[in-house]
Amino acid sequence: MKKLLIFISLIIGVTSLQAQDFLNKSKVSGSFEVNTQYYMPDESIGITDSTLNNKFFGINGFGKIQYTLGNFTAGIRFESFQTPLLGFRPELEGTGIANYYATYDNGTIGVTVGDIYDQFGSGLVFRTYEEWSLGFDNSLRGMRAVYRPCDGVTFKGVYGKQRFYWASYGRDENRGIIRGVDGEWDLNQSLAAMSNAKFRLGVGGSFVSNYQEAAQNDPIYKVPENVSAAAGRINMGYGRFSFTTEYAYKINNPSAINNMIYKNGEALLSSLAYSQKGLGVVLQVKRVDNMSFKSDYTAKENDLDINFIPPINYTHTHSLPAMYSYSTQPNGEMGIQFQVNYLIPKKTLLGGKYGTKVAFNYSQVNDIVRDSITYNGKKVLYRKGTLGYSSPFFGISDKVFYRDINFEIDKKISKKWSIIVQYINLIYDIETIEGHSGAPTVRADIAFLDLTYKITPKHSIRMELQHLWDCIGTGYEVPEGAEKDYIKRGNWFSALLEYSIAPKWFVSVADKYNYGNPVAEYRDHYFTASVGYIKDATRITLSGGRQSEGMVCVGGVCRVVPASSGVSLTVTTAF
Amino acid sequence: MKKLLAFLLFGFMFLGLSAQNKSDLPNITLKNLDGESVNIAELNNDGKPFVMTFWATWCGPCVKEHNALSDVYDDWVEETGVKIFSVSIDDARSTAKIKPFVDGKGWPFVILLDVNKDLARAMNVSNPPHTFLFDGNGKIVWQHTGYLEGGEEDLYQEILKISK
Numbered sequence: 001m002k003k004l005l006i007f008i009s010l011i012i013g014v015t016s017l018q019a020q021d022f023l024n025k026s027k028v029s030g031s032f033e034v035n036t037q038y039y040m041p042d043e044s045i046g047i048t049d050s051t052l053n054n055k056f057f058g059i060n061g062f063g064k065i066q067y068t069l070g071n072f073t074a075g076i077r078f079e080s081f082q083t084p085l086l087g088f089r090p091e092l093e094g095t096g097i098a099n100y101y102a103t104y105d106n107g108t109i110g111v112t113v114g115d116i117y118d119q120f121g122s123g124l125v126f127r128t129y130e131e132w133s134l135g136f137d138n139s140l141r142g143m144r145a146v147y148r149p150c151d152g153v154t155f156k157g158v159y160g161k162q163r164f165y166w167a168s169y170g171r172d173e174n175r176g177i178i179r180g181v182d183g184e185w186d187l188n189q190s191l192a193a194m195s196n197a198k199f200r201l202g203v204g205g206s207f208v209s210n211y212q213e214a215a216q217n218d219p220i221y222k223v224p225e226n227v228s229a230a231a232g233r234i235n236m237g238y239g240r241f242s243f244t245t246e247y248a249y250k251i252n253n254p255s256a257i258n259n260m261i262y263k264n265g266e267a268l269l270s271s272l273a274y275s276q277k278g279l280g281v282v283l284q285v286k287r288v289d290n291m292s293f294k295s296d297y298t299a300k301e302n303d304l305d306i307n308f309i310p311p312i313n314y315t316h317t318h319s320l321p322a323m324y325s326y327s328t329q330p331n332g333e334m335g336i337q338f339q340v341n342y343l344i345p346k347k348t349l350l351g352g353k354y355g356t357k358v359a360f361n362y363s364q365v366n367d368i369v370r371d372s373i374t375y376n377g378k379k380v381l382y383r384k385g386t387l388g389y390s391s392p393f394f395g396i397s398d399k400v401f402y403r404d405i406n407f408e409i410d411k412k413i414s415k416k417w418s419i420i421v422q423y424i425n426l427i428y429d430i431e432t433i434e435g436h437s438g439a440p441t442v443r444a445d446i447a448f449l450d451l452t453y454k455i456t457p458k459h460s461i462r463m464e465l466q467h468l469w470d471c472i473g474t475g476y477e478v479p480e481g482a483e484k485d486y487i488k489r490g491n492w493f494s495a496l497l498e499y500s501i502a503p504k505w506f507v508s509v510a511d512k513y514n515y516g517n518p519v520a521e522y523r524d525h526y527f528t529a530s531v532g533y534i535k536d537a538t539r540i541t542l543s544g545g546r547q548s549e550g551m552v553c554v555g556g557v558c559r560v561v562p563a564s565s566g567v568s569l570t571v572t573t574a575f
Numbered sequence: 576m577k578k579l580l581a582f583l584l585f586g587f588m589f590l591g592l593s594a595q596n597k598s599d600l601p602n603i604t605l606k607n608l609d610g611e612s613v614n615i616a617e618l619n620n621d622g623k624p625f626v627m628t629f630w631a632t633w634c635g636p637c638v639k640e641h642n643a644l645s646d647v648y649d650d651w652v653e654e655t656g657v658k659i660f661s662v663s664i665d666d667a668r669s670t671a672k673i674k675p676f677v678d679g680k681g682w683p684f685v686i687l688l689d690v691n692k693d694l695a696r697a698m699n700v701s702n703p704p705h706t707f708l709f710d711g712n713g714k715i716v717w718q719h720t721g722y723l724e725g726g727e728e729d730l731y732q733e734i735l736k737i738s739k
Contacts, residue, residue, distance in 0.1 A: 027599065031699035064699065071602055073697070105602045107614055119691040122667035129666075129691055132701065148604070152612060189611050202610045235610045244671050271671030280675020310668035315633035339672060341679020354646065357680055412642070452724055460724035502725035537705070537718045574699040574718065 026069040031574040033132065034061035037085050042565035045524055045546065058085035062098075062132070074102040081135075087561040088135040091165040098163070099130075099139060110146035115139040118158055120182040120206035123308035124248035124267050125229040125293065128162070134559045138305055139163045140178060152189025152202075156182045162295045162304050176212035176227075176295040178306060186235075200237035206230065210295050210306060221260055221385055227253045229265075229293055229307070245270040248291070248307075254385075255297040258290050258331055261388030265290035267309060278343040284312045285336050289368055289391055292330035312337040313363040313404055316424070319512060320466045320492050321446050323550045324428040326402040332368035334396045337361070357410040364403040369395030400441075403427040420450040434560070436485035443471035458503075464496040464510075476518035483519045487549055487563075490523075491516025507531045512548055524548075537574040543567070598713025601697040605662070605687045608674045613687060615694060620658040622711040624737050626730065627660045629695055629705045632669050632676055637704040640722035645682045647727060655738040659684040664695050664703060706730060710737050 037058045041048050059082050066075035077099040081092040101114030117139055119127040130137040142160015149155075158180045161169055184204035188194045194201075209228035216225050231248035250265035266289050273282040293307040309328045312335050316322050340360045344351040370389035372381040382388055406424040413419060428442040449465045470490050478486050493515060498508035512526040528545030544567040549560070602616045618625070628644075630637035644659060651657050661684040663673050670690055677686055689695055698707065701720075708717040708730065717733045719726070 029699055031701055033701050066697075066699065068601070073601065107602055107604075107616065110602075117691060117693065117696065119667070122670065123691075127667075127691065148612075154604075154612065186611060188609075200609060237609065242671070242674070273671055273675050275675045275678040277678055278681050280672075280677070280679035282672050282675045284671060308667065310666060312668060315668075317633050317635055339675065341676050343679060343681040355681065357642075359679065410638075410642070412646070454724060457728060458725045462724070500723040502723040503719060503721075503729045504723075506723055532721075534719070534721045534723070537699075537720050539702075539720050572701050572720065574701065574705070574720070 026067065028065065028067055029575060030063065030065040030075075031572070032061075032063045033570075033572040034059065035085060035568065035570045036061075037564070037566055037568040039086065039564055039566040042546065044521075045563045045565065047563065047565060055083050058083055060085050060088065060092075060132075060135070071106045072102070072104050074100075076100040084135065086564050087559055089165070092135050094166040096166065098137070098166075105146070108148050110144075112144040113142075115141050115163065116144045116158060116160060118144060118156065119308070120156070120180065120208070121204055121231055121233045121246050122269055122310055124246055124269065124291070125206055125208045125231045125250070125307050126158070126178075126180050126182070127306075127308035129308070136302060136559075137163050141169050142178075150190055152186035154182075154184045156180075162306070164296075164304060173214040173217075174212070174296050174298075175304065176210040178208065178210050178295055180206065180208035182206035198239055200235075200242075202235035203233065204235075205232045208293075208306065210293075212296060215297055221254060223254055223297055224252065227251060227293070227297075240274055240276050242273045242275070243271070250291060250293055253293065253297065255292060255294060256300055257292040257294070258388070259382055260384040261290070261382065261386060263290050263388040265293070267291045269310065269312075278345065280339075280341040282339050283337070286310075286312050286334070287368070287393065288328070288330060288333045288335075290331060290388070311335070311365075313365065313402060314339070314361045314406060316404075318422070318446075318448050318464070318466055319510075319550075320468045320494055321424050321426065321448070323468075323488055323492075323548075324426055324430075324442055324444065326365065326404075326428070327433060329365075329367075329401060329432065332370070332391070333365050333401060334368055335363070335365040337363040339363075352411070352413070354412040357408075359408040359410075361404065361406050361408075365401045367397035367399040367401060369397050399429070399432075400427055401429045401432055416454045418452045420448070422446075422448040424448070430485075438479070438482060439485040439489075440472060442489070445469045458501055460500050460502070462496075462498040462500070464494075464498075466492070466494040468492040470516060472518055473516050474518055478518050483522075486517065486519050487522055488514065488517075490514060490518055504534055505532070506534075514548070539570075539572050541568075541570045599709070599715045600713050601694065603694050603697055605689055605694060607688070608677075608686050615687075618660060619713060620656070620711070623656040623658070624711055624716075624734055625658045625660060625709050626734070627662060627698075627707045627709065629662045629664055629689070629698075629700045629703045631663060631665045631703050632672065633665070634703045636722040638680075639724070640704050640706075640727065641682055641684075642680065643722075643724075643727045644684070645680070647731070648683050651731060651734065655734050657734050657738065660687060661685065662687045662689050662694060664689050664692050664700075666690060708733050708737075 039056050062079045064077040079098040080095040084092040099115040103112040117128050128138050128140045140160040144158045147155045161175055186202040188200050207230045211226050215223040229250035233246035236243045246269050248267045252262040254260040254262055268287045271284045288309055294304045296304050311328045313326050342358050344356040346355040368391050370391055372379045373387055373390055375386045404426050408422040410420045424446040426444045430436050430439050430442050446468045452462045454460045494512040496510035500506040509529045517523045526546040526548045530543035532541040547564045549563045600616045604612050604614050607613050704722045705720045707715050710716050
């Protein structure tokens with residue numbers, strides 16, 4: 001009792017002493033975002049009262065509050081999906097505090113308890129992150145510790161259980177317990193002798209294991225309860241050249257994704273770059289073989305991913321090429337990307353007064369080679385409960401999942417005019433990537449033009465024109481009953497006109513027209529109009545019209561957005 | 576258990592209190608383009624204002640904003656001594672491509688890589704581009720989300736207000 005009194009008076013003493021400081025040093029900040037949509041039936045694109053299922057309203061919203069006091073930070077995030085917008089997973093439906101955490105970090109030692117986001121290396125064995133636009137959150141509820149004994153050296157440890165929509169974190173055998181450690185050493189930063197060296201070197205390594213109790217109860221297979229993965233990475237540079245590589249290995253991990261095969265998994269990601277002011281060149285190669293890693297072996301799609309396999313293709317954001325965005329195939333792919341960015345200097349023939357930015361990109365992803373294996377004296381391929389297949393490390397299958405060749409010119413012509421043109425040649429295996437079985441691969445050419453005219457320093461008008469030529473046209477004979485697989489196929493034309501008054505107002509109208517669809521009923525216009533207002537860190541956007549079916553992809557993880565018609569309101573703010 | 580947690584929280588708070596903190600910059604470590612670790616809390620511009628802007632290679636308006644800032648940067652530096660820290664929130668797919676991308680566009684800013692959006696989260700950034708203006712002591716004095724043609728002029732007016 002006495003001790004308690006002393007303790008309390010001590011606290012009161014310290015608090016009153018530092019009350020002034022307390023107020024000065026603490027800070028509350030946060031952000032808020034709400035996306036609402038009112039859906040309307042629109043029979044010509046197949047939306048009726050019954051397909052809407054009486055869910056005319058969709059709301060995705062979150063609010064986050066964060067408290068900072070010196071090296072201490074704590075925060076909570078409230079989320080509400082009542083009901084989730086179309087295209088988001090129905091499991092998201094719900095409202096509540098989805099995320100909270102407290103961190104102390106003084107630069108040398110850091111501890112976080114609560115929901116953790118972190119990444120080891122490029123994420124091949126561990127990455128927890130949140131992507132609001134996809135409704136994706138695989139955060140780890142548990143603990144994280146970081147130790148940085150000296151400049152350039154970092155050790156990390158994480159422990160916990162992943163978020164699965166609104167599922168409880170209590171005793172639940174179906175989600176594994178994840179434990180991971182990572183170490184990193186940058187020699188140039190930590191060794192005085194190398195601090196000014198032209199040669200740069202950094203190394204790192206990580207180990208992650210997942211323990212899933214339910215695995216031992218599988219009715220058919222003997223599934224490992226402990227699955228571990230390890231990765232090593234090197235980061236080298238010499239003058240203008242740099243080379244980075246990471247290799248990851250995972251022990252056998254039969255799962256719903258890999259058809260319950262017992263093969264080990266591996267992934268390699270390497271990049272070689274040359275860079276100087278005005279010119280950047282990069283070459284990346286990647287091999288992925290059976291590298292899906294989840295904290296529940298029965299999980300599907302992107303649920304409960306422990307790792308992240310970075311796609312290495314170019315990210316298209318213009319509406320027509322973005323319809324055919326590549327998503328990583330964790331079961332196997334061989335990829336290459338070559339990209340050049342060049343600034344044609346000012347005051348040259350092609351550079352003009354402001355210089356001209358040009359970019360070239362080539363990326364291609366093929367399947368890996370899979371050879372049959374012998375099982376009980378028979379040749380089998382990809383059979384459940386076996387080692388699945390054997391795959392030569394450097395083997396590349398003839399099957400092309402994705403290829404993209406594009407060229408871009410970005411030029412400021414005068415104080416008033418600027419222009420961006422892009423030409424894209426695309427191959428997209430819609431059968432593999434979107435599961436439209438039997439649909440012919442998309443081979444498309446896309447032209448893009450973005451023209452901006454500054455009327456006054458703050459008033460601008462922008463026009464965007466796009467055209468997509470698909471290899472199949474109106475004459476293509478679609479097999480009976482397979483029409484659904486041909487939605488969004490054929491030629492497209494799209495135009496957008498935007499008027500903006502910096503920094504606050506913009507209004508735009510746009511139309512996308514699928515005039516070349518082989519199925520006559522799908523030859524629709526998708527007209528939208530939007531108006532937006534921005535003030536400091538607040539943005540309000542109101543739009544109405546028709547949304548075509550498409551994919552929203554962030555970092556190779558994609559979400560299919562179904563066609564819809566209606567009005568949407570988005571508000572985001574930060575404080 | 577709850578008591579222990581409460582105690583830990585208090586402990587953390589006092590530890591936090593005892594540490595010096597004058598700025599709005601969080602204690603988060605990011606990498607620069609040479610792979611070196613940079614503690615964000617230590618960012619400064621020798622007592623002059625600085626800008627921190629969040630962008631991504633896949634974000635069209637961000638690239639436009641950076642092009643516009645790049646065109647006027649020399650003038651701004653000459654007149655106000657301002658410095659721009661440009662934080663890429665691209666994920667691991669682009670880590671190796673950022674340097675060639677930035678050099679290929681000729682951007683003169685200090686680039687930092689926020690590969691898993693740690694800094695973006697700490698600064699409550701939801702969508703890029705998102706731009707902050709800090710005074711010489713590292714206090715946020717202005718922020719803006721989105722970029723519309725000509726929007727850089729607004730930022731410049733704010734910089735002029737605090738640089739004497």
